[in-house]
Amino acid sequence: MNKKKITSGIFIGILLLVSISSSIWYIDKYNVKPRIIDVYGDSYYEMGLMYGSQVKNIVSGIGEVANYLEKGLPLLNGSTLEEIAQGYLAYTPNWAIQMMWGIANSTGVDFYDIVILNAFADLAQLLMLMVYMGCSQFAMINNTYHGLGPIFGRTLDYPAHNIFDNWQIIVRYDPPNGNSMIGVTIAGWVGFLSGMNNKGVSMGISQISSEEVEYGCPMGIIITDGLMNYNNTRDIQQYLTNGSISSIYHAGAWCYFITDKTGDACIVEITSYNNHTNWHSDVSTDHLVITNHFVSSEMIPHSFVPGPQESTLYRKQVLEEYLLIKDNFDLKDAVETVRSHYDITINGDPGQGYENCICNDGSSGTMHAFIAVVAHNYSLICLTNPYRAPFYLVSFTEVIGPVA
Incomplete structure (x- = not known):
């Protein structure tokens, strides 16, 4: 091509x-009650x-x-x-x-x-026109307490957010074969942007930049396929990297993050031609940060606002040192961690284009935040800017909220 x-x-x-849709199911942009559909x-x-x-x-x-x-x-x-x-x-x-x-x-x-x-x-x-189209951040915390177990957190930032704001939905799948799942997606997508299954596995994605892209399986479908068919981090990693379990051909350049209820977690950076896996084991003080501003040397960093490498390292340092390292991390802290990503009072990256900002200006571009408590089969979801809007607790049987 x-x-x-x-x-x-x-x-x-x-x-x-x-973007052509006359259906808008909310009026208050920052008080969005999730639209949840059950599919079986x-x-x-x-x-x-x-x-x-x-x-x-x-x-x-x-x-x-x-x-x-x-x-x-x-x-x-x-x-x-x-x-x-x-x-x-x-x-x-x-x-x-x-x-x-x-x-x-x-x-x-x-x-x-x-x-x-x-x-x-x-x-x-x-089409090679995605440079200013996406910015995602997610993290997994292992030093949780009160029996919560590992927490998976993910945000989706999207500068062209007005296109998809009114298309976001939460889907609960109960397929004829495979695992049940909860995921955030776009109306009409059969795949997820972020999701978890009833076996204690959660999975999300961040964009990376690469010229190694061509036709293949859409990334949202890959997430759902993995959650539907596999029960732990190791098996999904093999599935993603064309291992012994299955073979999937990737269409783009994506960074998948997977964790399960045991705390086993990994990052898989993958294009149509190459892949790189970074493993993280369950250690009491372990924490994991990934943004699409900072990826491994094998891939090209993708940045919301282009800047020097020092800029991407600074973002990661801020997230690690100020947002994630805390003893006795609980669910409230998980919500606050996600919200802190948009707190413009935190010293930010002067090379990024916004003063006092981690990712964006805190007022536009954010589609959703997704937190999965994988050991207990429930999630906390916010369908707009999490710094301003409430979260709802979504399990496989209930919807409770707003809760935070």
């Missing part, structure tokens, strides 16, 4: 593709039908813009949207394809438009 021929027109169109069935197609029936009003505008893209914008080497979608479908698990068919038939949206939506993040990387 000759990437030099790719233009920004299709990318702008895809932004429209996911005797087949994945039936699950797709159930899913689609609950998000129809949100995704119904996709077809109109997809038709505009097809007729009016230059695409990848002259490919049609259907041909682009086929590039991802060739690597997508059958269960996900069946669910997307169910969503398409239930919503009345063209199947290939649903596929393009599910591959949006990876396609944006393929």
Whole structure:
């Protein structure tokens, strides 16, 4: 594929593709009660039908813009949207394809438009226009107390946040085969941005930058596939890195973070061609910080605002020294840790472009925060800026909140 021929027109169109929705289920931007849907069935197609029936009003505008893209914008080497979608479908698990068919038939949206939506993040990387599109941070704390066990925390920051604000949902899956799951996602996605399963495993993702991207399985589907089929960190790591358990071909450049209820945790930085795993074992004082401002030397650091390497190291130092190292870490501290990422009173990175800021200016760009208490099968979720908005406790059977 000759990437030099790719233009920004299709990318702008895809932004429209996911922003045309007249369904807004909240008024107060900073008091968002999560929209939670339960999805189950005797087949994945039936699950797709159930899913689609609950998000129809949100995704119904996709077809109109997809038709505009097809007729009016230059695409990848002259490919049609259907041909682009086929590039991802060739690597997508059958269960996900069946669910997307169910969503398409239930919503009345063209199947290939649903596929393009599910591959949006990876396609944006393929278009090489993602430099200012994403900033994520997540961490795992092992020195918890009161029997909580390991805590997984993750935020999703997105400077183009107005596109997806009203599309965020929480999905609880009970599939015909495999583990039950809770995850935060985009309406119409069958995959998760952050999630956990009922076996005590949680998984999230951060973006990294690399030119080693091409067609493959969309990253959200990879997260759900891993949580559905595997019960511990080690098995998911092997799955991600084409190990002995399974083989998955990656479409983009992503940094996966996995932990389970034993405290076994790892980072897997992976592109379509290479992967690097960094293991972290359960030690009483162990803590783990990852941002897409700081990744291993094997990958290219991705930064929300371009800056020198010293800038990325400073962010990591601030998170480690001021936010995460604390004795007797409890659930309240986990919430405060996530919120501290957006506390503009903390001394920030002068090279980043915002004064007194860790990641952004604390007022825009944040889509959600996800905290999983993996040993006890519940999560705390906030669907907007966590520094200003409440969290809700979401288990496999209950929704309680706001709780923090």
